[in-house]
Amino acid sequence: EHQPHPTTEAEIKALSEIRVSGTPDKVLKYMEKKNGDVKEMSNVLTKYLEPDALSVVNYEDLSKDNDKEMGRMFKFLGVPDLHVKTDLAKIHKDKKIHEYFVEKDQDDLKKALKDSEFAWILEDW
Secondary structure (H helix, E strand, O other): OOOOOOOOHHHHHHHHOOOEOOOHHHHHHHHHHHHHHHHHHHHHHHHHOOHHHOOOOOHHHHHHOHHHHHHHHHHHHOOOOOOOOOOOOOOOOOOOHHHHEOHHHHHHHHHHHHOOOOHHHHHHO
16 A cells, blocks of 8 residues: 555655566656646646746755755745745655666666656666
8 A cells, every 4th residue: 555655664664665667668658648748737827827927846856955946936925935844754765766666677768768858867867
């Protein structure tokens, strides 16, 4: 059973050991669909909202520098900057991208990513 918000060491350990299994075609198709969904939503929002009414938050930016990104969001919302505290624990601290996949799929996936629009992912491989 998936526990999306772990708080105990046992939950963190169990979730950090999960690996995704899938052929490169399936993984890339999933990534392309999600990327398309994000672009479509962005196009819809920018079509109907004023430019200063929209602020995009990337998960990667939030993960890399949470305080900086939260500060940017607070400024956008026009509210005082504050430190956000959570009891939730980071599951994949310092994990490289390839570690999310079962070992037998890693080489094929790396080759497929190299020639795709997602080649930038290999920077953290």
